[in-house]
Amino acid sequence: xxxxxxxxxxxxxxEDLIPAFMSNRRKELDTLRVALAAADFEQLRQLGHRMKGVxxxxxxxxxxxxxxxxxxxxxxxDRAALEARIGEYAExxxxxxxVFE
Amino acid sequence: MTAPDRVSAPSFKVxxxxxxxxxxxxLALMIRAExxxxxxxxxxxxxxxxxxxxxxxxxxxxxxxxxxxxxTVCERLKRNPATAMIPIVLITGLEDRxxxxxxxxxxxxxxxSKPVQREELLARVHTLRRLHETRRELEENRKETxxxxxxxxxxxxxxxxxxxxxxAGISPFxxxxxxxxVVVLFADLRGFTRLTERTQVDGVVALLNEYFEVLTEAAYRxxxxxxxxxxxxxxxxxxxxxPQPEAAALAWRAAHDMAASARPVxxxxxxxxMTTGVGFGLASGDVILGNIGSSHYMNYxxxxxxxxxxxxxxxxxxxxxxxxxxxxxxxxxxxxxxxxMLPLRGRSEPVDVYxxxx
Numbered sequence: 343x344x345x346x347x348x349x350x351x352x353x354x355x356x357e358d359l360i361p362a363f364m365s366n367r368r369k370e371l372d373t374l375r376v377a378l379a380a381a382d383f384e385q386l387r388q389l390g391h392r393m394k395g396v397x398x399x400x401x402x403x404x405x406x407x408x409x410x411x412x413x414x415x416x417x418x419x420d421r422a423a424l425e426a427r428i429g430e431y432a433e434x435x436x437x438x439x440x441v442f443e
Numbered sequence: 444m445t446a447p448d449r450v451s452a453p454s455f456k457v458x459x460x461x462x463x464x465x466x467x468x469x470l471a472l473m474i475r476a477e478x479x480x481x482x483x484x485x486x487x488x489x490x491x492x493x494x495x496x497x498x499x500x501x502x503x504x505x506x507x508x509x510x511x512x513x514x515t516v517c518e519r520l521k522r523n524p525a526t527a528m529i530p531i532v533l534i535t536g537l538e539d540r541x542x543x544x545x546x547x548x549x550x551x552x553x554x555x556s557k558p559v560q561r562e563e564l565l566a567r568v569h570t571l572r573r574l575h576e577t578r579r580e581l582e583e584n585r586k587e588t589x590x591x592x593x594x595x596x597x598x599x600x601x602x603x604x605x606x607x608x609x610x611a612g613i614s615p616f617x618x619x620x621x622x623x624x625v626v627v628l629f630a631d632l633r634g635f636t637r638l639t640e641r642t643q644v645d646g647v648v649a650l651l652n653e654y655f656e657v658l659t660e661a662a663y664r665x666x667x668x669x670x671x672x673x674x675x676x677x678x679x680x681x682x683x684x685x686p687q688p689e690a691a692a693l694a695w696r697a698a699h700d701m702a703a704s705a706r707p708v709x710x711x712x713x714x715x716x717m718t719t720g721v722g723f724g725l726a727s728g729d730v731i732l733g734n735i736g737s738s739h740y741m742n743y744x745x746x747x748x749x750x751x752x753x754x755x756x757x758x759x760x761x762x763x764x765x766x767x768x769x770x771x772x773x774x775x776x777x778x779x780x781x782x783x784m785l786p787l788r789g790r791s792e793p794v795d796v797y798x799x800x801x
Contacts, residue, residue, distance in 0.1 A: 353561070355476055356469070363465050391507075395536070396465050398558030406558050 348437045352401045357442050363400055367435055374412070374428050378421070386424060387416035404434055455572055456480040458499035460490040460516070461534070462508050466559070470503055473561055474568065487511035491519060494526050501571055503555070503564075505534045506542050514542075514549045521550030528578070530571040534559070600666060604684050623732050625680050626694040626771060627749045628667065629724040629757035630658055630701055632675035638717050650712065651675060657704040658721075665697035670744050676757075680745055683732055691727065691774035698723045698765050702801035720762020723801070726752035726794070727771045752794055755787040760798075769795030 352360060370389060377385040393409025408431050415424040457474045461467040462485050471481035482499060484490040487508045494502065502520070506513035513533055520526040533551040535542040543554055553567050586606065593602040632654065639647045658677055662669055666687060667679040679697065682690035705721050712719065730747030756766040765779075772779055779797035786793045 356472065359465070359468050359472060362468070366465055391536070392463060395557030395559075396463060396469075399466060399469055 347404060348434070349439045349441060350402050351441045351443055354442045356400065359400075360440060363396075364435075367405065371428070371431055371435060374431065378424055378428060381421070383416045383419055387413050390414075390416055402438075405431075408434070454480075455501070455575075456482060456497075456499040457568065458482050458484060458490065458493055458502045460484045460487070460502060460508065460513070461505040462486055463505075466505070466557075470559065470564070473564055474503075477565060477568070479568075479572075485509075487513070487516040490516050494520055494529065495523075498526055498529060500529070500575055501568060502529055502531045503534060503568075504531055504551075505557075506539075506546065514545050517546065517549040517551050530575055532567055532571065599663060600668060600685060621732055622729055623683055623745075624728065625683050625730045625732070625745055625747075625749055626690040626725070626727040626774075627730070627745070627753040628662075628679040628681070628694045628698055629753045630677040630679070630698075631722050631724075631757045631760070632719055633722050633760075633762045634719050635675040638719060642717075650717075653708055654705065657708055658701050661700040661704045662697055664700060665693045667693065667697050671742070678745075678750070678753075680732075683745065691771045692776065694725055694771065695767075695775040695777055698725060699801055702763065702765070722757050722760030722762060723765040724753040724756030724758070724760055725765060725767040725771050726756060727768065727774070728752070748790075751789060752787060755790070756794075756796065758788075759785075759796075763801055765799050765801055767797050767799070769797060772797050 370393065374386065374389055377389065390409045390412030394406050394413060395409075397403065397405025397407075397409055408427055411427045412424060412431075415421075415427060457479055459467055459470045459474065459481055460483075461470065467483050467485070471483055474481040482493060482497070484493050487510050490502070490504065490508075491511075493499075504513045504516060508516070517531050517533060520529060520531065530552040531550070532553045532555050533542070533546040533549075534555045534557055535546065536557060546554060553571060555564055555567060586609075589609070590602055590606060593605060638650075642650070654675070655672055655677065659669055662677070662679045665681075667681055668683055669677065670680050671678045679694070681687055681694045681697075687693055702721060702723070709720060726749050728747065728749035730745040730749050732745050734743050735746065736742050752768060756768070760766045766782070767775075767779060777799075779799040782796040782798050784793040785796045
C-alpha cells in the first residue's frame with residue numbers, strides 16, 4: 343500500500359471547487375460504510391470506480407489509489423480488505439491538508 | 444497556451460457530459476479557463492437534447508452514464524446528419540481498452556482517460572478545435588465558391604434560396620415545378636442584329652456585355668430574377684422565387700431604371716455610328732416555374748401565357764417604349780397611354796395594352 347500524502351497541492355483556479363469536492367468525498371465515505379454493512383459489492387465497486395476517476399483529476403492521487411483498491415476488493419468480495427481501505431479513507435479525509443498554488 | 448489563442452476561442456462551445464458533479468464542474472472550469480464556452484449535461488438523454496437544440500463545437504462524453512450510456516449517445520449523434528460532424532471525445536477508464544475499441548466503433552473522434560490530466564485534456568480539445576475550425580473554413584470556402592459561381596448567372600435572391608436549400612440538404616435542381624403568379628419583363632435591343640452584321644465578333648460580345656451589365660444591375664436593384672439572356676433579349680421575373688407583394692410596381696420601376704441605365708451606353712454607341720434603342724414588354728399571369736430540361740441540360744425558367752404575352756409586347760415596342768398589359772399597369776398603380784385591345788400572335792384573346800415612352 344502506498345504511503346498517503348496528507349498534503350495535496352491543487353491548482354489555484356480549482357479552489358472554488360474544492361469545498362464541494364471534499365463534501366462529496368465525505369458523503370462518499372458514509373455511502374461506502376453503508377454499502378459495506380449491507381455487503382452491496384456492486385455499489386462498492388461503482389463507488390471505488392468513481393473515486394479512482396475523480397480523485398487524481400483534482401490532484402488527490404491517494405483517493406484514486408484507494409478507489410482502485412476498493413473497486414478490486416468489491417470485485418473479489420474481500421470484505422476485510424474493503425473494511426481496511428474504507429478505514430484508511432476516513433483517516434485520509436480527516437488528515438488531508440490542501441495547498442493552492 | 445498563448446494569449447492570441449485564448450482570444451480567438453470564445454465562440455467555441457464545449458458540451459461536458461458527466462453524471463459525476465465533481466467531474467462535470469472540473470471539466471467545465473478547465474474549458475472556461477481557456478476562454479471557451481462550456482455547457483453541461485448529466486445524462487445521455489440530456490446530452491442528445493442539448494446537442495440537437497444548440498449544437499456544440501465539441502463534446503466531452505463520459506462513457507458511464509445513467510440511462511443510455513456514452514457509447515449509445517456517441518452512436519446516435521454520429522448517425523444524425525445534423526450532429527455527425529461534432530467532434531466527440533469519449534472519457535474512459537485509464538486501462539479500459541475494451542471501451543476504447545467500442546468507442547472507435549461508435550464513431551468517437553478521440554479519447555481521454557480518467558483521472559483526467561489537465562494538459563492532456565487541453566491538448567486534445569485544442570487539436571480538435573483546430574480541425575473543426577479548418578473544416579468549417581473549408582466548408583465556408585466551398586459555399587463562397589458556389590455562391591460566386593451562381594452569382595454570375597442568378598439574382599442574389601435566387602442564390603440565397605439555392606444556398607439555403609443546399610444547407611438543408613435539398614438539391615435546388617430537384618425542386619418540383621410549381622405554378623406561380625409572375626410579373627414578366629422583357630427587354631430587347633431593337634435592330635441589334637442588323638448592327639452586328641457590320642461589327643467584328645469580339646466587338647459584338649463586348650457590346651452585349653456592356654449592355655447586359657447595366658440592365659442586370661438595374662434588374663437586381665429592384666429584386667428581379669433574371670431567367671434568360673438570349674441574343675440581345677433579357678427575361679426578368681418578379682414575384683419569383685419569393686413572393687413580392689409589390690411585384691408589378693417593382694417591375695415597372697425596373698423597366699424605367701433599365702431604360703435610364705442603358706441610355707449612356709446607347710449614346711456612346713450612337714457616337715460610334717450604331718443607333719439602336721431598347722424596347723420593353725411587361726405582362727403578368729400564372730406560369731410554371733421550375734427546372735426544365737434534360738438530365739444533361741437544365742434551365743431554371745418560367746413558361747406560360749404571361750411569358751408569351753410579354754414576348755409579343757416587346758416585339759411590338761418601339762425603341763425606348765414600354766408596352767404594358769392593363770393588368771400590370773393597374774397593379775402598379777400607374778397611368779399610360781391606351782393602345783386598345785391588341786391581337787397578339789399565338790393568342791386567341793386580344794390584350795388590353797398601354798404604352799409609355801421611357
